[in-house]
Amino acid sequence: MTVTDGEEFDKMHGSMFVLLRRFIEHDYGYSGWANLTEAAGIPNPSYQMLDMYPTSELFAILRAASSISGTSEYELLEKYGEFLVPDLLLVYKKYVKPEWRTYEMLLHTETAMHGAVKLEHDRTTPPKLLVTKKGPSQLIVDYHSHRKMAGMAVGIIKGIAKYYQESDKVTITMLTPTNAERVQIKVEFEY
Ligand code: HEM
Structure with missing residues (x-):
């Protein structure tokens, strides 16, 4: 047993994988998805919205996309986060209050949005x-x-700001290194 064994069995909600496919197909087309999943060692995956899949597969596909495109894995992860916001908000729209904007959405994500997911x-x-x-x-x-x-x-914070047409009012600054289990992000608003 190694310390990474637990992580190999970690799974995430199917929505993350269905939207990853949409993200990859948007940038690389249908054959791009087929090629990347093949290169990642997961040929023809059939991800479904309500199932759970290994997180390692999501990383393997992003890694394959990174080595083919030359875009860093970090940047791809960010772009993917930004891309999935409109669909996520559509799926969970009954938990979104109409008066919310970027500030309130971030403030309520833990209780309202991730709370609803759980x-x-x-x-x-x-x-x-x-x-x-x-x-x-x-x-x-x-x-x-x-x-x-x-x-x-x-990426999700950027996507939310874009969704509410507030990209020019929102500044994001990393306060700690990004590749860690605990990361602090400062979000400033020009309201
Ligand atoms: C706005 C509405 C949001 C919805 C509907 C939503 C939904 C989800 C769902 C379904 C997952 C998969 C969870 C799992 O399978 O265990 C997830 C993961 C994640 N969410 Fe959200 N989320 C939202 C907002 C946010 C925000 C505002 C952030 C960051 C500031 C965020 C950061 C993440 C990250 C980084 C993950 C990946 C898993 C991880 O890091 O452990 N989400 N979210």
Whole structure:
């Protein structure tokens, strides 16, 4: 047994994989998805929305995309996070309050959004996000997950700002190194 054994069995919700496929096909086309999954050693995966799949497969596909495109794995993870926001918000729209904008969405993600994910699918383990108000125009997002996917967290924040057409009002600064289990992200708002 090695210390990584537990992580090899880690699984994530099917929505993450269905949307990964949509993201890859958007950039690389249908044959791109087939080639990348083949290169990742997972030929013809049939990811379904309501099932669970190994997190290692998601990383293997992103790694294959990175080596073919020359884009770093971190950047791909971020782009993927940004890409999936509109679909995620569509799937979980009943938990989104119409008056929310980027600030409120971030403030309520842990209780309302990831809370809903855990309620609807009890095998899921979304990351812990401790979001703290620092005055009226700043939030600190404290990301905590053994999966070390903070790049995706940054992408999701960018995607949410884009969704609410607030990209020009939102500034994201990493306060700690990104490739860690615990990462602090500062989000400033020009409201
Ligand atoms: C806005 C609505 C959101 C929805 C509906 C949503 C939904 C989900 C779902 C379904 C998963 C998969 C969980 C699993 O299978 O265990 C997930 C994972 C994740 N979420 Fe969210 N999420 C939202 C917002 C956010 C925000 C605002 C952030 C970051 C600031 C974030 C960061 C992540 C990350 C990084 C993961 C990957 C898993 C990990 O790091 O452990 N999410 N989310």
